[in-house]
Structures are given as structure tokens and as C-alpha cells.
Amino acid sequence: MIAYAANLATLVAIFCILAATLNFIIGFAGIFSVAHAVFFGLGAYAGAQVALLLVPDALLACIVAAIVAGGLSLCLALPALRVRGEYFVAASLGLQMMATTLFAEAKAFTGGIGGLVAIPRPTLFGIEVGVLPLALVALALILFLTARLQHGAFGRSLQSIRDAESAAEALGKNVAAAKTLAVAFACAGAGIGGALFALHLSFVNVESFTMDQSVLIMAMVIIGGTGTLWGPVIGAIILLALPSGLAFLPFIPATEVGAVQQIIYGLAMTLLMVFRPAGLVGDLSKGRATA
Amino acid sequence: MLFLQLLLQGIQTGALYALTAAGFALIFGATRIFHFAHGTSFTLAGYAFLFCWNAGIPWWAGALAGIVAATLFGLAMERFVYRPIQRHEGSFFTVFVAAFGVAVVVQNLIGMFAGRGFAAVDTSLSRATEVLPDVFLAPIFWIAIAVAVVLFAALSAFLTRTHAGVALRALAQNPDLLRAYGLSSNRLSMLAFALGSAMAAPAAVLTAMTTGLNEAIGHHVMLISIAATIVGGVGSLRGAALAGLMLGVAESVALQFVDTQWAEAVSFLVLFAFIIFRPSGIFGVAQTR
Amino acid sequence: MTEVLRTESLARAFGGLQAVAGVSLSLHAGQVTALVGPNGAGKTTTFNLITGNLRADSGAAQIRGRPIMGMKPWQVARLGVARSFQDLRLFTHMTVRENVLAATETASWFWQPGGTRARAQRQQRADAAMEATGLTALADARAVDLAYAERKFLSMARILAAEADIWLLDEPASGLDLASRLRFGQLLKDAQARGVAICLIEHNLDVVVELSNRIAFLDQGKVLAEGDPETILRDPALAAIYFGDRPQEAA
Numbered sequence: 001m002i003a004y005a006a007n008l009a010t011l012v013a014i015f016c017i018l019a020a021t022l023n024f025i026i027g028f029a030g031i032f033s034v035a036h037a038v039f040f041g042l043g044a045y046a047g048a049q050v051a052l053l054l055v056p057d058a059l060l061a062c063i064v065a066a067i068v069a070g071g072l073s074l075c076l077a078l079p080a081l082r083v084r085g086e087y088f089v090a091a092s093l094g095l096q097m098m099a100t101t102l103f104a105e106a107k108a109f110t111g112g113i114g115g116l117v118a119i120p121r122p123t124l125f126g127i128e129v130g131v132l133p134l135a136l137v138a139l140a141l142i143l144f145l146t147a148r149l150q151h152g153a154f155g156r157s158l159q160s161i162r163d164a165e166s167a168a169e170a171l172g173k174n175v176a177a178a179k180t181l182a183v184a185f186a187c188a189g190a191g192i193g194g195a196l197f198a199l200h201l202s203f204v205n206v207e208s209f210t211m212d213q214s215v216l217i218m219a220m221v222i223i224g225g226t227g228t229l230w231g232p233v234i235g236a237i238i239l240l241a242l243p244s245g246l247a248f249l250p251f252i253p254a255t256e257v258g259a260v261q262q263i264i265y266g267l268a269m270t271l272l273m274v275f276r277p278a279g280l281v282g283d284l285s286k287g288r289a290t291a
Numbered sequence: 292m293l294f295l296q297l298l299l300q301g302i303q304t305g306a307l308y309a310l311t312a313a314g315f316a317l318i319f320g321a322t323r324i325f326h327f328a329h330g331t332s333f334t335l336a337g338y339a340f341l342f343c344w345n346a347g348i349p350w351w352a353g354a355l356a357g358i359v360a361a362t363l364f365g366l367a368m369e370r371f372v373y374r375p376i377q378r379h380e381g382s383f384f385t386v387f388v389a390a391f392g393v394a395v396v397v398q399n400l401i402g403m404f405a406g407r408g409f410a411a412v413d414t415s416l417s418r419a420t421e422v423l424p425d426v427f428l429a430p431i432f433w434i435a436i437a438v439a440v441v442l443f444a445a446l447s448a449f450l451t452r453t454h455a456g457v458a459l460r461a462l463a464q465n466p467d468l469l470r471a472y473g474l475s476s477n478r479l480s481m482l483a484f485a486l487g488s489a490m491a492a493p494a495a496v497l498t499a500m501t502t503g504l505n506e507a508i509g510h511h512v513m514l515i516s517i518a519a520t521i522v523g524g525v526g527s528l529r530g531a532a533l534a535g536l537m538l539g540v541a542e543s544v545a546l547q548f549v550d551t552q553w554a555e556a557v558s559f560l561v562l563f564a565f566i567i568f569r570p571s572g573i574f575g576v577a578q579t580r
Numbered sequence: 581m582t583e584v585l586r587t588e589s590l591a592r593a594f595g596g597l598q599a600v601a602g603v604s605l606s607l608h609a610g611q612v613t614a615l616v617g618p619n620g621a622g623k624t625t626t627f628n629l630i631t632g633n634l635r636a637d638s639g640a641a642q643i644r645g646r647p648i649m650g651m652k653p654w655q656v657a658r659l660g661v662a663r664s665f666q667d668l669r670l671f672t673h674m675t676v677r678e679n680v681l682a683a684t685e686t687a688s689w690f691w692q693p694g695g696t697r698a699r700a701q702r703q704q705r706a707d708a709a710m711e712a713t714g715l716t717a718l719a720d721a722r723a724v725d726l727a728y729a730e731r732k733f734l735s736m737a738r739i740l741a742a743e744a745d746i747w748l749l750d751e752p753a754s755g756l757d758l759a760s761r762l763r764f765g766q767l768l769k770d771a772q773a774r775g776v777a778i779c780l781i782e783h784n785l786d787v788v789v790e791l792s793n794r795i796a797f798l799d800q801g802k803v804l805a806e807g808d809p810e811t812i813l814r815d816p817a818l819a820a821i822y823f824g825d826r827p828q829e830a831a
Contacts, residue, residue, distance in 0.1 A: 032384050079563070083570045085383050086325040090517045091566040094559035097514060101556040153685040153692045160671040160682040167669035170631060171742055172657035172686035181690065211510060215395065222388050259399040266395030273389035274375050 006132050010200050012240050013135035014193045017142050019220040019232030021189035024146050026218075027227030028155050029182045030162035031080045035092040036217045038099040039069040039076075039187040040194040041209030045109055047195025048116045048204055056120040058134050061195040069191025070184045077183040081176050096211050103206040115205025122199040131200040138196060142189050147229050149185070158182055212262075219265045223272060239265055296426050297543045303432050303501070305539025306439035307494040309532040311512055312519030313446070314490030316531035318365075319520060321462045321483035324373050325383060326365075327390035329516050330509030331397045332488040336361040337495035337504040338405055344412045344499075358492040365488025368393065369481055394509055402506040411503030431501055438493050443532065446490070450528075459483055511555065518562035524572030534573065581608040584777045585661075585746050590629050590639035591801075599625045601801035602639065607746060607777040612768060614788045615781045616812075617798035618822060623781045624666065626798070627748050631663055632656045643746070658686060662744035666751050668735045670723040676734055677719040680706040683738040709741035712767060729760045736767060747771065749780040753787050765791055785813060797822075 018040055025031040043065035050061040079091035103110045110116065121128055149155050157178050160168040169175050198204045216239065224235025243261045246252055252260055315329045336357035343353030372389050416434065419427035450456040462479050491512070498504060516531075519538055523530025538558045545557040565572060585607040592600045600622040607613055615623045628634040630641055632653045641648050643659045671679045684702040685692050692698065710716045713733040718726065723734060732752065739747055753764050768778060768791055782788050788795065788809060795812040797805045799821050805812055812818060 026384075032387070079566050082567055086387070086517075087521065087566055087570060089325075089384075089387055090514075090521055091563060093514055094518065094562045094566075097559045098556045098563070101552060105550075105552055149690060153681075153687070154690050156674070156678055156682045157685060157688065159674050159678070163671040163673055164669040166633065166653070167665060167671070167738075168682070169653040170633075170657055170663050170665075171683045171738065172654050173682075174652075174654050174688040177688035181688070185690075215391065218388070219392075256403055259403050262399045263396050266392040266399070269392030270372060270389045270396070271392075273385045273392070274372060 006130075008240065008244060010132045010135050010196075012237055013132070013139045014197050014200070015217070015220065015236040015240055016139050016233045017135075017193040017196075018190055018217045019224065019236045020139075020143055020146055020229075021186040021193075022217050023221045023224075023226055023228075023232040024150070024189075025182055025186045026221055028150055028162065029158040029179060030084070031076075031179065031183060032089050033076060033092045033183075033186075034089055034211070034214050034218060035076060035096040035099065036186075036190055037209045037211070037213035038096055039073060039190040040197070040213070040217075041099065041103055041204075041206070042072055043069045043191025043194025044198040044204045044209070045103070045116065045194075046191065048119045048198040049109065050195075051119050051122070051199060052116065056122050056199070058122040058124050058129065058131075058195075058199060061122070061199060062138065062192045065191040065195035066188040067191075069194065070188030073184045073187030074180070076187065077180040080179050080183060093211070096214055100206060100210050103209055110206065113206060115203060115207075116198070117203050119198055119202040119204070121202070131196055135196050135200070138192055142192070143229070143233075145185075146189075150229065154178070154181075216265070219269055223265065223268055293425075294544070294547060295423070297546055298540065299426065299428060299432065301540035301543030302536070303435045303539075304543055305536035306435045307497055308515050308519060308535035308539045310439055310442060310494040310535075311491045312516045312523070312531040312535035313443070313528055314487035315513075315516035316487075316520045316523070316525075316528050317446075317459075317490065318483050318487035320526055320528065321459050322369075322373075322480045324377075324386060325390075325517070326368070326373075326484075326487070327387050327513060327517075328364075328368055328372075328394045328397075328509075329488070329491065330511065330513030331394045332361040332364050333491040333495045333498075333512040334397065334401060334504065334506065334509040335364050335495075336492035337499045337508070338401055340496045340499050341405070341410055341412060341504065350414075354493070354496045357496050358489050361488045361492040361495070362485050365484040366481060369484040374477075374480075394513070398506050398509060405506065407506060409503040409505045410499075412500055414500055417500050429501075431497065435497050435501075438497065442490065442493065446486075446528075449486075455479070455482060514562075515558060518558055520572075521570070522561060522565045522572055524574035527572070527574040530572060530574035581611060583607070584609050585630070585641070585643050585779075587626075587630060587641040588639055590626065590641060591637050592625060592629055592634060593637060598801050600629060600636075603629075603798070603801070603803055605779070605796055605803070607779050609745070609775045609777050610772055611794060612772055612778045612780065612792045613794045613796060614792035614809075615779060615796050615798055616783075616785070616788060616822070617804075618824065620800075621798040622801040623798055624750055625801075627663060627750060627779075627781070630656070630748065631661060654686075657742075657744070660744045661746045661748065662739040662742040663748040664735045664739060664750055664752055668731055670726075670731060670734055672724040673722060675720050675722055676710065676715050676726070676737075677706065679723055679734055680709050680715075680737050680741045683709075683741040684743075705741050705743065709737040712740055712770070713737040714763065729756055732756060733760070733764075736764070740767070740771075745776050747776055747778045747780075749778065751781050751783065753780075753782060753784065761787065789813065 018036060022033065022036045025033060046068040047061035047065040050064045075095055076092060079088055083091065104113050122131060123129060157173055161173065161175050161178060165175055220235035220239050221232045223238060224231030224233065242264060243257050246257050246260055311333055315326060318324060318326045339360040340353045340357040343356050372393065373386060376385050376389055416430045419429040422428045450460055458479055459482065462476060515538060519535035520531045523534030538561060541561060542554045542557050545554060583606050587603060587605045589602040589604055590600055591602050603622065603626050617623060625634065629636045632651050636649060648656055648659065671682060681702065684705050687693055710719055713736050715730065715733055715737055718730060723731065726734060736752065753761055756764060771778060792809055795807065795809050796803050797812055797818050805815065805818060
């Protein structure tokens with residue numbers, strides 16, 4: 001039971017990291033990415049490879065994962081600089097689909113469909129550690145950083161660009177640089193989440209980094225409410241607790257729990273948008289792109 | 292002869308892509324709504340047909356059921372999802388999330404009740420025969436082409452000859468003008484959704500008879516429709532249809548150089564390249580918003 | 581008086597329409613230049629060519645002798661140019677204070693340089709800008725909730741806080757009531773006294789006479805006349821163009 005709770009808590013912490021970083025670009029920069037699982041995956045593969053080939057040092061794995069995911073975030077920043085709105089969503093969907101294929105096929109880096117197995121237990125400076133404390137520390141750090149950025153000058157820059165790009169530029173803001181940085185930060189954070197995920201499960205494959213996962217992370221942000229600090233965290237907790245909760249319901253066969261979970265959050269997304277577009281906590285009107 | 296074989300196969304796939312993409316483009320042109328659940332119309336139509344087929348209902352009744360299912364779904368989306376959101380001035384993102392939510396729900400419901408994995412109907416029409424040395428074609432190839440040609444001819448006649456069709460095109464160009472003439476944009480928008488969604492049904496039926504369907508095919512169809520609409524140039528029906536055809540051919544011909552798994556990625560590579568280098572598409576006017 | 585901004589024969593066509601056909605202007609520190617002319621004369625386009633929002637087909641522009649053609653809008657802004665837009669383009673979902681603060685923060689990095697001292701200074705600048713525009717009481721209101729005149733002043737507050745010394749204002753006083761117009765006039769006079777070079781597009785000739793030292797009269801993309809307000813506004817040929825009669829029709 002304790003192992004079960006620890007496992008769930010670790011996953012919650014990791015998905016809180018993902019939701020918080022995605023919320024950062026959706027809520028503050030108005031960059032509606034549906035490809036967050038791509039960077040989660042890049043981080044997971046990078047972290048796993050570090051542990052498999054070099055040392056299973058958690059810190060090193062996280063740093064490498066952040067660099068790989070943050071660096072490749074240019075793939076997402078590029079369309080974000082060119083187009084917005086539906087076009088960008090389409091571009092990020094396209095990126096997600098290409099990445100899924102790539103993950104399944106680039107066997108040297110990802111192990112193909114079979115994935116990477118037998119990832120050694122993580123250590124920190126040579127001492128074996130559990131992933132839960134690491135994930136909690138990483139989450140605290142990332143929440144602290146996003147809160148600082150959101151309420152500081154950088155967050156204001158992003159919001160001003162979101163609301164009126166040309167006016168922000170006329171005030172001397174380098175729009176391309178700010179957007180690229182925001183995307184790099186969010187994707188690096190997702191990468192760290194990925195490395196922790198790989199170390200936690202000691203096995204990763206493409207199944208965890210598909211469009212369904214991206215949509216799940218997006219649902220966490222939406223259901224919690226975009227543009228708030230705690231909204232994504234609450235969204236992540238609700239959606240991850242859901243399958244465990246459903247498992248206790250006798251009339252749902254175990255094989256259908258996943259489907260029922262997806263139906264519930266799909267329905268929640270639609271109903272929220274129709275009746276309460278602000279999400280449970282937040283104010284979605286803040287995320288609207290005008291200009 | 293592999294190339295010719297792939298090309299012909301690509302044309303068959305492309306004809307079906309063109310139909311769904313044109314439906315998507317029709318809806319977007321008239322209503323400015325990016326109908327992210329368009330693929331769900333396709334899935335529903337396909338499964339309605341499969342259901343009828345397995346129940347021993349004649350094919351034409353099954354196809355009709357597919358068309359009805361797709362149309363009703365499109366209308367329901369317009370009436371119960373998009374219209375309420377637009378009433379409180381939802382942003383495109385609100386529309387996207389709501390539509391995506393519906394797509395997720397339907398996909399899982401189908402998975403639960405109709406079973407997961409590929410399902411297809413087996414007819415003599417999809418059995419290929421050698422028409423040229425090393426080139427195999429099934430009768431369904433000709434059916435797909437014929438259906439696409441007939442439907443496009445009918446659609447273009449509708450859009451140019453009839454009152455409602457002309458109004459639909461006008462709506463795409465200038466909604467305010469239309470309102471000034473007292474035409475109800477609500478009814479036109481329902482017409483656009485009905486027509487656009489119905490366009491996806493024949494493609495779904497034909498897909499069920501060839502490659503088969505699975506519950507998640509809607510995502511793929513939606514993405515192809517969006518890709519074709521953007522590549523063709525948003526606002527251009529002809530562009531979307533042509534781009535759909537091109538994407539189908541590109542996916543197929545690419546098989547000469549890469550493995551099957553990469554075929555889908557080819558379409559998205561094309562989409563991605565267009566968004567970065569020419570967001571206005573082939574036929575579109577520059578409008579990157 | 582020192583010349584701070586100068587354009588030479590700026591030209592730009594849209595398709596077949598020659599929107600700006602060789603505009604040469606010079607702005608001087610402590611001087612208010614009004615761009616006057618009928619609709620479609622190329623006034624806003626001229627602004628857009630200077631700020632880099634549009635690329636010029638030909639011509640040149642420089643700020644304090646430094647050529648600025650081909651620069652991006654944010655680069656031009658960092659040379660000390662601030663502009664307002666006809667449609668304001670406020671940061672709608674941010675508060676008044678955030679709007680103004682954002683104007684003081686130009687670094688695109690995760691944080692602004694200069695540490696806490698610089699931050700305190702930016703706060704002060706923002707406070708001063710809100711005070712001068714009468715928005716202090718509304719500091720925590722969202723821009724989208726402001727009344728029309730307040731929005732116009734918020735757009736001015738951003739420019740004040742940006743501490744630019746060249747202002748390009750696109751119809752800043754249009755639609756303002758008398759009291760607001762007086763307050764706006766005072767803002768301009770204070771800035772002028774500090775040595776800011778101001779260029780404003782304005783349709784209300786009373787405002788032009790009251791506020792400007794010089795007028796550049798634009799028509800069909802060309803500067804038809806340039807000089808002090810009295811001379812320009814008394815010219816019957818220009819008045820005829822301005823009020824919609826072409827000279828050949830009047831003749």
C-alpha cells in the first residue's frame with residue numbers, strides 16, 4: 001500500500017512538473033502547444049541513456065535531459081514565431097505525430113517500440129536515492145521558478161506579447177527572443193520530468209510520449225485553469241487520482257479503466273469550455289490571443 | 292513498376308483525403324471554426340457502416356447510415372458545442388479544447404463498445420487484380436475516383452448554382468454583408484456543418500472497405516484535413532482538395548524510399564514545412580494572423 | 581535645435597498604390613511636428629516605415645546620424661523611439677500598472693539587468709507615468725475594463741515610462757473631451773520642455789495649432805508643404821485639399 005502511494009505520488013509530482021511548464025507557455029505566452037509529451041519523451045530517453053551508458057546519477061540525467069529537450073524546443077519555437085492560433089496548434093500536432101514516429105523508429109536512441117529497459121536505480125553523488133524525493137524537489141524548484149518568472153518582468157513581457165505583439169515590440173521587446181526562451185524553459189522543465197519518469201519506471205517506451213499523453217497534460221492545465229500557479233497542479237492531481245478512484249468501482253472492468261478515464265476528462269474538457277471556460281481555478285480570458 | 296503502383300495507390304488514398312479535407316475547408320470557410328472534431332464524423336460514419344454491414348444490412352443502406360451519422364454529429368457539434376462557445380466569445384483555443392474533448396470521448400466509447408484495433412469489411416471489390424505487368428488494382432480504386440469526382444462536381448454545382456450555395460461562399464468572404472441582407476448566418480452555419488460532415492462519410496465507407504478503420508483513426512483524419520487545408524491555402528476549397536490529393540500521393544510515393552511507418556510522418560513534414568516557410572499555403576493569400 | 585530623426589525620400593507602394601512617395605522629414609529635440617493631411621495621405625505608413633514595421637522600397641532614415649533602415653521594430657525602439665497606435669494596442673488582460681511597468685522592461689532575458697536598484701527606478705518611472713496621466717487610482721484595473729479616455733492615457737503612460745526621446749503619436753487626442761485634451765496638451769508641453777522630439781498625426785486643426793511648432797502637410801504620399809502652423813493653415817490650396825476639394829476641381 002505504501003509502495004502504491006509512493007508510486008502514485010511520484011507520478012503526480014512528475015505530471016505536476018509537466019502541467020506547470022505547459023501552463024507557463026499556454027497561460028502566459030499564449031503558445032498553445034499540443035506537443036508537450038514530445039519534450040517529456042526527449043528528456044526521458046536522454047535521461048535513460050545517461051543512466052544506461054554513463055552513470056545513473058539523477059542530477060546528471062536531469063541536466064542532460066533539460067539540455068536535450070530545451071535545445072530541441074527550437075522545433076516548437078520556430079512555428080511559434082511564424083504563426084499563431086489554429087496554425088500553431090496544427091504545427092504542434094504535426095510535430096507530435098512526427099516525433100511519435102521518430103521515437104518508434106530511431107532504435108539507437110530510443111530502443112524503438114520495445115523502448116529502453118533495465119535502467120539502473122538512480123543515485124545522487126554515488127548514493128542510491130528514491131525518485132519520489134527527487135521529483136518533489138524538482139517540482140518545488142520548477143514551481144518556484146515559474147512563479148518567479150510569471151510574476152516578474154519576464155512574465156510581463158510574455159503577457160504583453162500575448163496581448164499585443166506589435167505594441168510590445170514597439171516598446172523595445174525582442175519578441176522572438178522572449179518566445180524562444182519561454183518555450184526553451186518550459187520544454188527543459190518537461191525534459192527534467194521525463195528523466196525522472198525514466199528513472200522511476202526504469203523502463204520507457206514510445207507509448208508514454210504519444211499525442212494521448214500530450215492531450216492528457218493539456219487536460220490537466222485546462223481543467224485546473226490556465227494562467228494560474230496552482231491550477232495545473234490541481235488538474236494533475238485530479239486526473240491522476242481518477243484511474244485509482246475508478247479502480248475501486250466494481251462495475252468498471254479493469255481493462256476499461258483507461259478508456260473511462262479518457263472519457264471523463266474528454267467530457268470535462270468539453271463541458272468546461274462550454275460552461276466555464278476559465279477552468280476550475282483560473283481565468284481563461286487571460287489566455288486569449290488578441291493582436 | 293513499383294512507382295506506378297504506389298502512385299495509383301496514392302491517388303486512391305488522396306481522393307479520400309481530398310473529400311474529407313474539402314469538408315473541413317467548407318466548414319472553416321463558412322464559419323471560421325477550425326472543426327477539430329471533423330475526424331470524429333469520419334470515424335462515426337465508418338463504424339455506422341461497419342455495424343450495418345455486420346448486421347447484414349445492404350451496403351447502400353449502410354452507406355446511407357454512415358452519411359446520416361456524420362451529418363448528425365456535425366450538426367450536434369455546431370448546435371451544442373460551437374454555438375454556445377461562440378456566444379460567449381470563446382477564443383480559438385476554447386473551441387479547440389472543446390472539440391478535442393468530444394473527439395477523445397467518442398474515440399473511447401467506440402473502443403469500448405465496438406472493440407479496439409482494426410476492423411474492415413471484406414468485399415470482392417477490394418480484391419486486386421493485375422491490370423498491367425506488376426501493377427495491381429482493385430475495383431474499389433475506380434469507385435473511389437468516381438465517388439470523388441461525382442461529389443466534387445455536385446459540390447461545385449451546389450456552390451455556384453443554388454441560392455444557399457452562393458450564400459455559403461459569400462459567408463466565407465464577408466459575414467457582415469450577409470447579415471446586412473438578412474440571411475441567417477446560424478442556418479447557413481448549420482448547412483455548412485451538415486454538408487462538410489457528410490463529405491467525410493463516403494471516404495469513411497471506402498476506407499472501411501480498403502485499409503480498414505480503428506477507433507483512433509479520427510485523429511489521423513483530422514490532422515490530414517487540417518494539413519490539406521493549410522497546405523492548400525486556408526479559404527480555398529479547391530486548394531484543400533488538391534492538397535489532400537497531393538498528400539495522399541506523397542505519402543504513398545514516399546514508400547519507395549522509406550518504410551511504411553514513415554508514411555504518415557511525410558504528411559506532417561509537408562505541413563510543418565508549409566507552416567514555417569509559406570503559412571498562406573499554395574493558393575492562399577498571405578494571412579498569417 | 582538638434583535634429584534627432586531624419587528621413588530622406590522614404591517610399592513604399594502596396595501593389596499599385598503608392599502609399600508613401602518620397603517623404604523627407606526631420607524631427608528636432610523639443611519640437612512638436614504635426615503630420616497633417618487627408619485620409620490615406622500616408623501618415624501612418626510613414627510611421628510604420630520609420631519604426632521598421634514596414635520595409636521601405638527606397639529612401640533612408642536615421643536617428644542621430646545612425647541609419648535605421650532594415651532594423652527591426654524593437655531595435656528602433658531601443659534607439660529611443662516610442663510610438664502609439666491609432667487602435668492603442670494595450671495589453672488588454674494586464675493591469676494598468678503592469679502595462680506601464682512592461683514599458684520600462686526592455687531586456688528579453690529571464691530577468692532585467694541592474695538588480696534591485698534598477699527595479700526600484702523602474703517602479704518609480706512607472707509610478708510617475710501613471711501620476712502624470714492621472715491613472716494612479718486605476719493602477720490595479722485591467723486595461724480592458726478602462727473607459728475610452730483612460731485607455732488613451734494608458735497608451736500615453738506607456739510611452740512616458742519608456743523614457744524615449746522621440747515620440748511618434750498616431751491620433752493621440754482624437755475623441756478626447758476638453759478636460760482630457762487639456763491634460764494631454766500639458767503632457768506634450770512637459771515632454772517638449774524636457775527636449776523630447778514629438779511627431780503627431782492629428783486631424784483636429786485646433787489641437788494642431790495649439791500644440792505644434794511645425795506642420796508637415798502630406799497628400800498622396802508626398803510632403804506638399806512644411807512650415808510653421810500659421811503659414812500652412814492659411815494656405816487656401818492646402819485647405820482645399822484638406823477639406824476634400826482637389827485644386828483642379830476648385831479651379
